[in-house]
Amino acid sequence: MIDRKLEGLRILVVEDDFHQAHELKELLTEAGAMVTGPTGRAEQGREMIGHGVDMAVIDINLGRGQDLETARGLREQGIPFVFLTGYDRSAIPSEFQNVRSLGKPASAGEIIGTLAQIIRS
Incomplete structure (x- = not known):
């Protein structure tokens, strides 16, 4: 059983890999979060920000190269987020x-722990 450190948080998931997106949704839901999405399109991700989210997990590459539209929208709204990516920091x-x-691939503990840490700070 997963620790419910994310209880009650509304988390947006922007990930274009179907399996990873749905595994992430299941993980976050099991940790107590209410998941918005997932979506694999930046335009939809940006639109979903307006539905009221507390934080987000987003992939930096959505199939057609780097797509930062959602990240910029989250930053503009002051909503914390984390990149979950196959690319290195550079x-x-x-x-x-x-x-x-x-x-x-990040472990369940890494993902949940990082989100819990971000929301507490």
Whole structure:
């Protein structure tokens, strides 16, 4: 059983890999979160920000290359987020160097622990 450290949080998931997106949704739900999405399209991710989210987990590459539209929208709204990506830290543009990044594949403990830490800070 997973620790319910994310109880009651509304978390947006933007991930274009179907299996990873749904595994992440299941993990976050089991940890107590209410998941918005998942979506694999930045336009939908940006739109979903307006539905009221507390934080987000987003992939930096959504199939057609780097897509930072959702990240910029989250930053504009002051909503914390973490990148979950297969790229190393050097692939993240300098404007997002202060954003936490987890490499794929990340363990359940890493994902939940990082999100819990971010929301507490």
